[in-house]
Amino acid sequence: PFTNDFPRADIHDLISPEILHQLIKGTFKDHLVSWVEEYLNKTHRKAQAAHIMADIDWRIAAAPPFSNLRRFPDGRGFKQWTGNDSKALMKVYLPAIAGYVPRDVVKAFTAFLDFCYIVRRNVHTGKSLDALDDALKRFQKYRVIFKQVGVRANFNLPRQHSMVHYRLMIMLFGAPNGLCSSITESKHIKAVKEPWRRSSKYKAMDQILLTNQRLDKLAAARVDFKNRGMLVGTVYYDVIRALGMFKCCLNYSLCD
Numbered sequence: 001p002f003t004n005d006f007p008r009a010d011i012h013d014l015i016s017p018e019i020l021h022q023l024i025k026g027t028f029k030d031h032l033v034s035w036v037e038e039y040l041n042k043t044h045r046k047a048q049a050a051h052i053m054a055d056i057d058w059r060i061a062a063a064p065p066f067s068n069l070r071r072f073p074d075g076r077g078f079k080q081w082t083g084n085d086s087k088a089l090m091k092v093y094l095p096a097i098a099g100y101v102p103r104d105v106v107k108a109f110t111a112f113l114d115f116c117y118i119v120r121r122n123v124h125t126g127k128s129l130d131a132l133d134d135a136l137k138r139f140q141k142y143r144v145i146f147k148q149v150g151v152r153a154n155f156n157l158p159r160q161h162s163m164v165h166y167r168l169m170i171m172l173f174g175a176p177n178g179l180c181s182s183i184t185e186s187k188h189i190k191a192v193k194e195p196w197r198r199s200s201k202y203k204a205m206d207q208i209l210l211t212n213q214r215l216d217k218l219a220a221a222r223v224d225f226k227n228r229g230m231l232v233g234t235v236y237y238d239v240i241r242a243l244g245m246f247k248c249c250l251n252y253s254l255c256d
């Protein structure tokens with residue numbers, strides 16, 4: 001491996017926690033949400049299962065507006081799930097499925113959500129790590145229901161297995177919030193998605209690179225102009241200020 005020439009390097013210690021893909025989009029979206037749908041299809045006729053899923057969507061859509069609570073007018077009907085979609089759905093999904101799934105499924109979701117919200121804290125203490133272990137034990141205990149009803153044959157899933165190592169990884173690397181790939185996702189939007197939308201879509205990569213190059217040059221020019229006193233505030237404000245000065249000079253000359 002590439003760590004061969006680094007005598008004190010341990011490849012296992014280089015794998016840090018990754019909240020977005022291991023927990024939010026991984027265990028929650030790809031596993032638990034999908035398993036609920038599979039459970040309903042296994043235990044009900046096709047038409048009845050579809051009716052229940054529609055009612056779950058209606059419950060999600062009916063969630064009242066509240067601070068930091070996103071509304072989903074179409075339920076789970078996303079063209080493409082993003083990390084923010086999954087984070088927002090986590091807040092309203094549990095009450096939406098209550099009554100349609102066994103109590104152990106609800107308890108498994110509850111334990112997993114406890115685990116997620118503890119992990120996402122900016123500061124961790126011994127008490128928070130103990131609470132994390134407790135949530136993990138409860139999740140592992142209650143997720144067995146999915147095996148009992150035939151949805152899963154086993155739980156040999158790397159993303160769920162990673163949860164076992166979170167306590168140690170937090171002790172080694174600190175709060176996982178500072179390691180989450182969602183930090184770079186926002187840069188991916190600015191550097192790739194938005195320039196792609198501006199492109200003609202033909203050989204888009206060249207256009208994306210050119211757009212980023214021009215934006216970098218504009219940003220560098222702005223810093224340079226501000227340092228030289230050539231630009232005050234935003235470009236828009238500076239233009240308005242310059243136009244105002246021009247009008248004053250023009251009016252003064254007309255008065256003469």
